[in-house]
Amino acid sequence: MESHGTRANYIVGFVLAVVLTAIPFALVATQSLSRTQTVLVIAAAAVLQILVHLRFFLHMSFSRSPRENLLAVAFTAVLIFLMVGGSIWVMLDLHMRMAL
Amino acid sequence: MSTRPGTVAAHGGGGSEAAEIHDQRALGFWLYLMSDAIIFALLFMTYGIMVGNTDGGPTGKDLFSLSNAAYETALLLVSSMTFGFASLAARDGNRGAVLGWLAITFVLGAGFVFLEVREFVGMIGAGAGPDRSGFLSAFFTLVGTHGVHVSTGLIWILIMSGQIMVKGLTLPVTSRLFRLGLFWHFLDIAWVGIFSVVYLPGLM
Numbered sequence: 001m002e003s004h005g006t007r008a009n010y011i012v013g014f015v016l017a018v019v020l021t022a023i024p025f026a027l028v029a030t031q032s033l034s035r036t037q038t039v040l041v042i043a044a045a046a047v048l049q050i051l052v053h054l055r056f057f058l059h060m061s062f063s064r065s066p067r068e069n070l071l072a073v074a075f076t077a078v079l080i081f082l083m084v085g086g087s088i089w090v091m092l093d094l095h096m097r098m099a100l
Numbered sequence: 101m102s103t104r105p106g107t108v109a110a111h112g113g114g115g116s117e118a119a120e121i122h123d124q125r126a127l128g129f130w131l132y133l134m135s136d137a138i139i140f141a142l143l144f145m146t147y148g149i150m151v152g153n154t155d156g157g158p159t160g161k162d163l164f165s166l167s168n169a170a171y172e173t174a175l176l177l178v179s180s181m182t183f184g185f186a187s188l189a190a191r192d193g194n195r196g197a198v199l200g201w202l203a204i205t206f207v208l209g210a211g212f213v214f215l216e217v218r219e220f221v222g223m224i225g226a227g228a229g230p231d232r233s234g235f236l237s238a239f240f241t242l243v244g245t246h247g248v249h250v251s252t253g254l255i256w257i258l259i260m261s262g263q264i265m266v267k268g269l270t271l272p273v274t275s276r277l278f279r280l281g282l283f284w285h286f287l288d289i290a291w292v293g294i295f296s297v298v299y300l301p302g303l304m
Contacts, residue, residue: 005184005188006188007185007188009184010181010184010185010188011181013181013184014177014178014180014181017177017180018177021173021177021292021295024296024300025166025169025170025173025300028166028300028303028304029166031304035304038304039301039304042296042300042301043296045296046292046293046296046297049292050289050292050293053180053285053288053289053292054289057180057181057184057285057288058282058285058286066123066127068127069127069130072127072130072131072134073134075134076134076135076137076138079138080137080138080141083138083141083142083145084141084142084144084145087142087145087149088145088148088149091149
């Protein structure tokens with residue numbers, strides 16, 4: 001986070017992001033895989049692209065980023081997991097009971 | 101180079117007071133971004149729960165356009181890179197280049213907002229506004245919140261450009277530019293979530 005990287009850094013990140021965007025868009029445009037397979041590819045490409053953005057645009061790294069920033073990210077991930085996971089659990093349970 | 105933002109004092113060597121203030125503010129802004137990430141995560145979750153509740157009205161397949169989503173994605177992604185070039189120019193102390201790259205970033209971001217507003221207006225005109233169904237309420241809240249963030253970023257880019265013109269690339273100015281960069285790149289990450297959760301699954 002503390003450094004701006006280099007021009008090559010941004011260009012590599014950009015090219016990776018373009019590839020990881022083009023693959024899911026092309027799959028949806030051509031409908032060439034089954035629904036489940038397409039969803040899995042979209043999810044995998046999204047996770048990879050977010051990592052690419054964090055690494056090449058926000059310049060995060062485990063070795064160079066300040067410790068507090070990484071701790072904040074880890075804490076946020078825990079909060080999101082609890083709130084999103086908990087809410088989906090409650091709503092799915094409610095959904096099942098409503099259907100009974 | 102003294103104008104380089106984020107020469108982290110904690111990493112030893114020449115930890116001036118100004119650099120320390122920059123670090124504190126960068127951390128504070130980072131904490132804000134994390135709280136924003138929680139807001140977006142919860143809006144994504146709400147959308148995921150509500151996406152099937154169309155009340156017999158239009159679904160994503162009827163309303164979304166793959167090409168419009170692709171253009172929006174392209175504009176935002178290129179703008180993330182051009183902002184990176186503005187940051188590099190600021191590090192090199194090249195004021196004209198910073199202003200030029202910021203102007204390009206602004207035009208790309210404004211194009212994104214234009215496409216989004218056009219999409220929203222078209223949907224509302226077709227009777228698919230946020231009051232039509234739970235799905236559409238969640239859609240407009242999630243995508244609209246992102247759009248408001250990008251619009252705020254555009255205003256911030258204008259203010260930063262004004263400061264760079266008037267004050268030059270002083271340490272406080274480059275420190276603010278650094279935080280604006282964090283904000284702008286963060287919004288592109290949120291958009292990756294939006295096209296992966298909203299547009300692509302909606303159009304399958």
